[in-house]
Amino acid sequence: MRIQNAFRAGLIGSLGVGLGLVLMTAVHSLATVLTYIFIALFLSLGLDPAVKWLMSKKFPQWAAILTVVIAVVGGVVAILFTVVPMMVDQIVTLWNTLPKEITSLKTTDWIAFIQKQFGSFIDVNQVITDVGHFFGDPANISKIAGGALAVGVGVANALTGTLVVVILTLYFTASLQTIKNTAYSLVPLSKREKFIEMSEEITGGVGKYVVGQIALAALNGILAFIVLNLIGGKQALLFAFLAFLFALIPLIGTVMSSIIVTLGQLLLADAQVAIIIGIYFLIYMQVEAYVFSPKIMNKAISIPGSIVVIAALAGGTLMGILGALVAIPIAASIVLIIKEVVIPAQNEA
Template sequence: MKIHNPFLFGLLGGLGVLVAIAIGATIGSLATILTYIGAALFLALGLDPLVTWLEKKKFPRPIAIATVLVAVLGVFTGLVFAIIPVVTEQVQTAIRATPGLINAFIDGTLRDNIEKAVPWFDVQGALDGLQGWLGTLDFTSIGGGVLSVGIGIATGVTGTIIVLILTIYFVSSLTSLKRGLYQLVPASRRPGFIDLAEQVSAAVGRFVIGQGSLALVNGALSFIVLTLIYPAFGLPVKYSALLAFIAFLGSLIPLVGTVSSSVIITLLVLLFNGPPSVIAVGIYYVVYMQVEAYVLNPRIMAQAVRIPGAIVVIAALAGGTLLGILGALIAIPVAAAIMLVINQVFVPRQNDL
């Protein structure tokens, strides 16, 4: 349709811009809900390989789905009841130890420990800076910040419950969702689209299982080393269960999670134990990060997503910048999907030209 009237042309163009702005605002308002849906769908695709494996073992799909969901919920419940009380107790102990730390700051004991552990660090300068920062604090805004943190924690718990419920729904109805999506593709292109979509789904599932395996390895090794091995050699580490849980959670985040959690754990050991325990813990995590980066991660992820290491790094950084932790989680499977599309769609077309 050709529009010869300049006024009508401008009016329709302006309406189009307004509609685009309205769509963008709507998506922005639904950003949290879309994040929940994306996380749940991501987890559902990660659980689907387990369901498929059970189906290959002659399990009917409904029973396979129920078995996987019961197993996952059982592991999650067991983790909560086994770890959370220990972590809670150690957090309370750490809170009760805070006045002692303050006294150690005052009498110089903690300062001496820090200077012995890291002699290159300007402790006096850091203390002067901390004192100046405390003098500029607005305690009214701190109260509001504490309230905001409480609201954020409540929102996080609610979001976790929503994601779990959506994950259960997506796992149980994943086949029907795929079938409905495939029906939207023209019949002439449907077989190729189905094959490509199944490969992408399998890559996502393998990635979720691989990242979870890395997190379990880091958490288990951290617990064994900090709880059993180091104390046996006269290097006690307080709150080892809490530190191992931090290691597990950190390793769930691709690329930067292990480094970040290792730094946090080392700083906490420095705060609560001092030398020589902090030196031993720092050396352990430096060695572990090398083993994970050059041995564990390449072996697991090479089987999971099959994309070059440089693209893994770029994808994780870009995803984390755009969507935070969720972006870092889904960036590598998305990169794997793009690589599949390029290799199986774009490259063959270029070869036919």
């Protein structure tokens, strides 16, 4: 009998381990699909406040959802047919003029200053000459172009993924309340009211966070574009898009975008333009931290600053930029659950 029990226990244990391995393999194989679903659900929570706002203005639910869907589709189409062609044109222009721009750095005052200070350790002018020759050599350009095939495949995959995410986002936005109600029905009736209350608070806070982060990033990109045009900056649209893209990263995104834009203008324009745009970003970061961010994010979920830093670092390490973006609302949700569920349960015990 003992042998039978031991055999049965071993068999069940081995089946459990095998099932776990199968599930882990399946999750690994479906990682890309699961990522698309997660991003789409995250974005749909960001669109949900717009739907609720329209419903508060006496829109029927179907009309509010349809309005938001049309706005999103219209925005995506407008970007594809207006902004993207101009960005591609600026990228091509930048690529064609890059060797000349690099070589011309030798005539600038700030390079002469660096050469004077550090010339005994490194010949800065020679380094600039070698870099310019590298990008100007047709053989090297051919090598880069050969590697561009892999980049092209990556871009195609990114476009396909973006299309899938947009479609899923629209679907989740249209059926978000149905998905919520289905999830709520799986909770025991005795705990359902509290579960619904916390879920609505979490999803509402996440939605406001997504809207706030995108709004701050868009503001950063638009203002950078305006300032670059006013001061005669080069490739304004391209660098404004980079400013928007990096500003999506919590905490350090605006700092990274300011460094990239400033260095880019130092290379392509001149030191004066770089200094002006650098000063602008220093002022903007202060205004964003003390004016824009509190006003835009005041209704979003909030957590202590130390947890924000830890969550962003952990999310960035695990999933890159996307992980850093979503880690903060996830951490805030965990903090809320601990405050509302775990601590009261411990106090009752």
